[in-house]
Amino acid sequence: MKETAQIIVFKNYSMCLRDAVGVFTKLLINNLFDANHLSENGEQTRLNFLKILERLSLGNGENLWNDFENSFVTIRKKLDLDAIATEKNDPAAKSLEEVYLAYPGFYAVAVYRLSHQLLKLGIPVLPRIMSEFAHCTTGTDIHPGAEIGNSFFIDHATGIVIGETTIIKDHVQIFQGVTLGGIQVKKSLASKKRHPTIESGVVIYANATILGGDVIIGENSIIGANVCVTESIPENSVVTVQSENNIFLKKN
Secondary structure, three states: OOOOOOOOOOOOOOOOHHHHHHHHHHHHHHHHHOHHHHHHHHHHHHHHHHHHHHHOOOOOHHHHHHHHHHOHHHHHHHHHHHHHHHHHHOOOOOOHHHHHHHOHHHHHHHHHHHHHHHHHOOOOOHHHHHHHHHHHHHOOEEOOOOEEOOOOEEOOOOOOEEOOOOEEOOOOEEOOOOEEEOOOOOHHHOOOOOOOEEOOOOEEOOOOEEEOOOOEEOOOOEEOOOOEEOOOEOOOOEEOOOOOOOOOOOOO
8 A cells, every 4th residue: 555645834933033022021121120221222122022023923013012011100010019018028038129130939920910911912922922931031930811919929939830810819929839720731621711719818838739720719818838729718728738747867
């Protein structure tokens, strides 16, 4: 029997866009917090944005930039609340300046808030490239589709995953290694809420995992380290792991 050759057609992608978006994101954040940088590089940031949209074959760039730029004051106010929450809750934070300049969790949230706004404007691909830039830079993976309220504090940042349909209310604290994910991965669930809802005032400690779109963590609850949650938790709860491991110290 004669074999039929399979023809594979490869489509070219602008992989260099990843680098271009990284440069754009850094300029954008510098502009957001540094008035001098904005006066010197604001126009370059706009031009970079328009060029990225052109390479993504998206039109209406000027109008999209104007809409995006109009959101900067609101985003900055939200980020200032995030920074204040970080300084207030982290005993290692010595000043707000340290939070703005040195905290990877704050940087990840800054990129999230900007990429989330771009997603709301209906711009495809670019928000996800920005979130992956933040992921590579900080070790924190926040999907731009997540909804995050005010005064959000991420401590240490490394290994955090926040899924696309996650809802996080106000004054929530999350530590390293936390996963807010889906309980199963199926393409058929793409349009469903797959990730948990975290109500206001919740603290989630290191390496906790919370899975499922129907899961709600009630207000002011504490989720302890290494806990795996797949059911809703009522408000004012404390959830911890009951460990059966005993540690013995043998003296010489």
